[in-house]
Amino acid sequence: MDIKSLGLTKQRQAVLMVIRESEGHMTANEVFEEARRELPGISFATVYNSLRYLKNEGLIGELGFGTDAIRYDRKLTRHDHAICTKCDRLIDLDLKIPDALVKEAATNSGFAAESVELVLRGSCPDCASGINLNKGK
Amino acid sequence: MDIKSLGLTKQRQAVLMVIRESEGHMTANEVFEEARRELPGISFATVYNSLRYLKNEGLIGELGFGTDAIRYDRKLTRHDHAICTKCDRLIDLDLKIPDALVKEAATNSGFAAESVELVLRGSCPDCASGINLNKGK
DNA sequence: TTTAGAATTGGAATCATTCTAATTAAAAGC
């Protein structure tokens, strides 16, 4: 997808670029910091508006756990996540969720399923080995 | 588990009772409203402190999605959730997550797994059928 | 070039949650 061909304002382009160039999982605040390097005048509100717009357009993904700030994701395909209970590190995971499991979830809930995600919580390698002592996001 | 035998303060007892008697998934605010009916003088801070304490003791469960307020759960056993993308309704789901899937998640992430949860997003029956037009928590 | 609608801006407002300092209650020691 060429970023120019999307008919986006330059602010929205900048925000999209930041996320596309990121390692993934940036907070709105981090996006703002990056975006203003490209577009010094951009406002916080516009970053939020742009993120919402881009999410609704399906150009970026959004993910949020607990109370932590929402994170934005360049990855658009279905995937899963592992979250470290010690340091809050968040990584992507590509799992094959069996169809039978999705079907079971839909049947049991009565919901019309749009997506499923598996969340693993545990200790990341660094925290498990004691290398990482930080508690951070 | 007898609530009296836990050596809890009366505030913590009250908070625990509220959650045990709830249908599940109350916010801290809702817990506060209920708890003060039993214990009119209880403060907001104490409700939060108690919730944290009870969670750490493993007496209640905690769950949070997106930006919404954290919810507290009387259910302590592993279970899954379905969330309505239209009205934010949240229901419990009891699925059998295959061991192989948990193992795959742990291996791929390198995390020492503590828990896994499947989250289904979609339309709840009411929203799917158009009965429910609300957007609420 | 005028106009209408959309996007952007800065700042205020909101909401959940946490922190702080002071007070109170409970437990332990004598």
Next chain:
DNA sequence: GCTTTTAATTAGAATGATTCCAATTCTAAA
């Protein structure tokens, strides 16, 4: 049963993420 120490509670202030609002600026079309 009193004193000391420790933990819990309280009220309110502080924080942080997010949303809202009113005013301004763009953009695209007529």
